[in-house]
Ligand SMILES: Nc1ncnc2c1ncn2[C@@H]1O[C@H](COP(=O)(O)OP(=O)(O)OP(=O)(O)O)[C@@H](O)[C@H]1O
């Protein structure tokens with residue numbers, strides 16, 4: 001189980017996260033919604049410690065990190081327990097598809113080359129890229145690159161995978177293949193927190209929805225609650241705007 | 249032609265000085281570049297001062313400063329700790345290599361720094377997100393890419409330092425230019441001797457350029473895409 005307590009984060013004088021609390025059960029698929037600039041990316045980056053929160057606590061299973069007094073070992077542990085799928089993929093440019101997936105297994109988890117290769121093959125099969133093992137990222141479409149990104153995260157068997165708008169950099173016709181992969185691994189019971197603007201997908205795969213605005217959690221609940229009968233005015237406004245955008 | 253063969257005798261000296269200076273310079277440059285990127289209080293300032301000094305003064309000056317400045321310091325230290333040797337027992341070429349290493353380090357640090365800064369922040373973040381330490385991320389992800397980016401400029405540094413080794417001639421080290429002078433003074437064919445030396449340098453330079461092109465092609469195959 002993952003518990004995030006009172007996370008705050010400022011850039012200079014602007015407070016971007018104003019005390020975020022979040023509970024994620026094992027196997028949950030949590031979707032975070034919110035307007036641009038509401039702090040969704042910042043929150044995910046704080047959980048992966050790519051951004052240093054000013055205060056608060058992050059617990060994953062037995063492990064707890066006090067963000068006011070982080071230590072190096074704690075940061076590494078937190079990062080090993082979480083994995084990130086980036087909006088713009090961030091695949092290692094100088095490594096082939098399979099090397100991208102093997103890298104963390106070999107360097108972080110100290111697995112032998114053979115074992116790392118075996119696991120990586122499985123993961124790449126899962127995302128439908130077993131035929132692209134030796135391609136470089138620059139030789140792949142955006143959708144393929146993002147699927148490698150997912151395989152790279154998945155391979156390390158983290159407690160939670162964080163997805164930051166995994167399809168928003170993709171051409172519309174490539175969105176489907178990536179969502180398909182995410183849907184499949186969601187069904188395997190892998191815990192994930194997903195920031196997305198794909199409402200249909202959010203509604204279908206999530207079992208918990210969080211609506212954020214201006215650095216706070218405005219409302220959260222089951223998907224049918226948030227999408228069907230939102231209580232807060234800001235949530236209603238947002239959903240109305242985003243669905244009308246989609247039709248247009 | 250015989251002049252040319254005689255010049256070849258000096259080729260190893262030139263290459264030795266160049267390769268040693270570039271190698272040590274590369275290590276210095278990497279450390280200096282990292283210090284300047286990861287601001288480490290006073291060390292960063294020392295690194296910056298070193299770079300501006302090296303780049304702001306002629307290479308021949310570095311050579312003279314080391315040649316005239318270092319021996320008294322070494323002697324003083326040797327005396328203080330009773331090490332039982334003097335600077336005169338150190339071969340001249342060591343001072344030359346040391347000086348040129350400092351020169352190369354200063355210039356190459358800017359090349360390497362630019363190379364590291366050219367790597368998208370997302371690359372190191374991806375490495376961190378997997379749980380890599382900074383050292384692992386630098387070694388596995390950032391350096392290989394930065395090196396590929398820097399390769400043309402590093403090759404330029406190599407050529408620059410190689411041509412610069414002719415300055416060692418002023419301390420009567422017989423590198424190629426020194427040898428040309430010796431050859432010329434025996435047969436009085438100055439023009440031929442220096443033309444031969446020039447051709448020799450030109451030849452090595454072309455070789456280095458070709459080598460760079462081959463390396464570039466291999467290292468950068470991931471950048472071009474298209475052919476899987
Ligand atoms: N490195 C940074 N330095 C300064 N301000 C930042 C930085 N990163 C984010 N911000 C600010 O923090 C706020 C929240 O940004 P964040 O990227 O978390 O929003 P978001 O909810 O992910 O938005 P979007 O839907 O557009 O991706 C924004 O106002 C942004 O300008």
Ligand SMILES: [Mg+2]
Nearest residue numbers: 040041042165
């Ligand atoms: Mg964002």
